[in-house]
Amino acid sequence: MAEIVRQIAHRGVAHEHGRPTLEMQGVTVAYAAGVNGVTTTRGTDYALKDVSFQVGAGERIAVVGPNGAGKSTLFKLIVGTLRPSQGDVTIFGHGPAGHICIAYVPQRSQIDWGFPVTVEDVVMMGRVGQIGFFRWPRRRDWAVVHHSLERVGAAHLARKQIGELSGGQQQRVFVARALAQEAELLLLDEPLTGLDLPSQEAIFEILDGLRPDGVTVLVATHDLNLAAERFDRVMLLNRKIVALGAATAVLTTDNLLAAYGGHMTVLNDGDMLLADTCCDHD
Ligand code: ADP
Ligand code: MG
Numbered sequence: 001m002a003e004i005v006r007q008i009a010h011r012g013v014a015h016e017h018g019r020p021t022l023e024m025q026g027v028t029v030a031y032a033a034g035v036n037g038v039t040t041t042r043g044t045d046y047a048l049k050d051v052s053f054q055v056g057a058g059e060r061i062a063v064v065g066p067n068g069a070g071k072s073t074l075f076k077l078i079v080g081t082l083r084p085s086q087g088d089v090t091i092f093g094h095g096p097a098g099h100i101c102i103a104y105v106p107q108r109s110q111i112d113w114g115f116p117v118t119v120e121d122v123v124m125m126g127r128v129g130q131i132g133f134f135r136w137p138r139r140r141d142w143a144v145v146h147h148s149l150e151r152v153g154a155a156h157l158a159r160k161q162i163g164e165l166s167g168g169q170q171q172r173v174f175v176a177r178a179l180a181q182e183a184e185l186l187l188l189d190e191p192l193t194g195l196d197l198p199s200q201e202a203i204f205e206i207l208d209g210l211r212p213d214g215v216t217v218l219v220a221t222h223d224l225n226l227a228a229e230r231f232d233r234v235m236l237l238n239r240k241i242v243a244l245g246a247a248t249a250v251l252t253t254d255n256l257l258a259a260y261g262g263h264m265t266v267l268n269d270g271d272m273l274l275a276d277t278c279c280d281h282d
Contacts, residue, residue, distance in 0.1 A: 020092075022216065025087055058211065078102065079102055100129030101184040103185070127141050152179070184216060
């Protein structure tokens with residue numbers, strides 16, 4: 001009993017002082033054949049191979065690369081729904097399990113939009129870590145939920161069913177859930193796909209609003225222009241890290257050819273590059 005009380009009193013994993021927000025060391029992933037979402041230490045068909053990097057507090061990182069590059073796999077390792085075949089993933093010095101500071105918005109296609117749940121309930125789900133499973137939301141929790149919806153300009157949608165909303169509104173609601181969670185590490189898997197330009201801009205304005213809070217943001221995207229313009233660093237991924245750093249250093253012709261290979265056309269003697277961004281959005 002004392003152990004349960006201790007766990008409730010100390011919800012979430014304590015953060016180790018001086019450790020990076022996120023760190024991967026020698027992370028390799030091979031999926032087990034025929035079992036969905038399970039990794040194996042024996043496979044040789046690598047989804048990710050020997051990935052190492054660090055991300056500091058408050059950084060905003062774009063993760064780019066062709067379909068099948070391992071972007072979603074990378075995010076699943078960070079939230080802990082997938083375990084690496086080899087290597088270590090640490091968040092503030094500890095493995096992913098038990099952290100309440102990580103908010104993850106999966107690719108749209110992986111969410112069941114027909115599930116009958118209201119917008120404010122979706123956002124309240126973000127508070128489960130703070131509330132604990134053993135009590136009902138208090139007035140303060142509802143206040144946090146409604147404030148979070150206000151911050152993303154979605155207060156008027158609180159009572160709607162999540163499935164009724166447009167793609168841009170749905171993404172904003174999931175960002176509100178991350179705010180309600182008081183997340184310190186926000187992972188958005190292709191949040192811009194299928195959104196019109198004003199909706200994309202709205203997402204970036206909300207992310208800009210998180211900067212003073214020091215929230216670290218990783219966004220998987222197919223849009224190389226946005227990656228170059230709106231992020232502190234770009235990670236170019238194709239089963240391994242091809243390059244990670246400032247956009248000008250990362251998005252070079254050589255690096256892009258290394259990552260995209262045949263999916264890329266070089267025009268005007270290397271002046272312009274066209275990425276084949278067509279994707280099945282699995
Ligand atoms: P991205 O998000 O960049 O498109 P993914 O991380 O989804 O890439 O996929 C990386 C590789 O891992 C692909 O070859 C994909 O087929 C494979 N993969 C992804 N998820 C699974 C799974 N659940 N089981 C088996 N293989 C998978
Ligand atoms: Mg993906």
